[in-house]
Amino acid sequence: MDRMIYTAMTGAKHVMEQQANVSHNLANASTTGFRAQLDSFRAVPVVNGGLPTRTYVVDATVGADFTPGPIMQTGRDLDVALQGKGWLAVQLPDGSEAYTRHGSLKLNENGVLQTQSGMNVLGDAGPITVPPDTNISIANDGTISGTSGGRSSTVTVLGRIKLVNPEEANLQRGDDGLFRTRDGNPADADARVRLAGGALENSNVNVVDAMVNMITLSRQFEAHMNLLKNAENNANKASQLLSLT
Missing domain, CATH: 1.20.1260 (Ferritin)
Structure with a gap:
C-alpha cells in the first residue's frame, strides 16, 4: 500500500x-x-x-x-522568418550569446539592429549598426544591404546576421524564452540556414x-x-x- x-x-x-x-x-x-x-x-x-x-x-x-511553425507574410522590411531549421543569434546584456526564432526586428535610436525585446542581433563581427536615413533589405542568407535616401543608388553591405543551427540536443531554453547551448560555447555560423524576408514564423x-x-x-x-x-x-x-x- x-x-x-x-x-x-x-x-x-x-x-x-x-x-x-x-x-x-x-x-x-x-x-x-x-x-x-x-x-x-x-x-x-x-x-x-x-x-x-x-x-x-x-x-x-x-x-x-x-518543429517549424507556419510562416505568415507581413510585408515589413525588418521581419524575417527562418526557413526550416536554424536560429538568429542575439547578444544578452552580459555579452553572452543566445538564440531565437522571433524575427520581428527593429532599429534603436542609435541605429543598432535589435529584437523587439531590445536584444542586439549579432552579425559576423558583432552587433549590426545601420547609418541614418538608410533603406535596408535583408537577403535570404542574412546579408543586410542599405541604400541612402539621396539620389545615389549605390548599395552598401552593412553586415550579415549570424545564423546558426546547433544540435537540438545541445540547446536548452532559458527563463527569458531564449535558447542557449548547454555547454555555454557560442554556436558556429551555418551558411545553409536561410531566411524569408517580409514574413514571421508563428508559434508551433x-x-x-x-x-x-x-x-x-x-x-x-x-x-x-x-x-x-x-x-x-x-x-x-x-x-x-x-x-x-
Whole structure:
C-alpha cells in the first residue's frame, strides 16, 4: 500500500507541473517563433536502507518541440522568418550569446539592429549598426544591404546576421524564452540556414492538441487522487481488522 501512496503522490505532483507547462504553451500559441515545451516522466526506485520496493515519479526531461511553425507574410522590411531549421543569434546584456526564432526586428535610436525585446542581433563581427536615413533589405542568407535616401543608388553591405543551427540536443531554453547551448560555447555560423524576408514564423503550438492534452492530464490527476483515497480506505479497513483481533 505504501508503494501505491508514493507513486500516486509523486505522479499527481508532476501532473500538476505538466498542466502548468501546457497552460504556458496555450498562452504562447500566438507568440512569434515560440517552441512548445515538452515533458517526459519516468519511475525510479526509492533508495533507502531497506529494499528498493517503493517507486516514485520524476520529471526525466523538459525539452522543446523544434518543429517549424507556419510562416505568415507581413510585408515589413525588418521581419524575417527562418526557413526550416536554424536560429538568429542575439547578444544578452552580459555579452553572452543566445538564440531565437522571433524575427520581428527593429532599429534603436542609435541605429543598432535589435529584437523587439531590445536584444542586439549579432552579425559576423558583432552587433549590426545601420547609418541614418538608410533603406535596408535583408537577403535570404542574412546579408543586410542599405541604400541612402539621396539620389545615389549605390548599395552598401552593412553586415550579415549570424545564423546558426546547433544540435537540438545541445540547446536548452532559458527563463527569458531564449535558447542557449548547454555547454555555454557560442554556436558556429551555418551558411545553409536561410531566411524569408517580409514574413514571421508563428508559434508551433497546436491549440487543439494542447487542449486535449489538458483534459487528459486532468483525468490523470483525478485517477491519482482516487488511488490516494483507496489507500486511505485500505488503511482504515486494516486498522479495524487489527482492532478486532
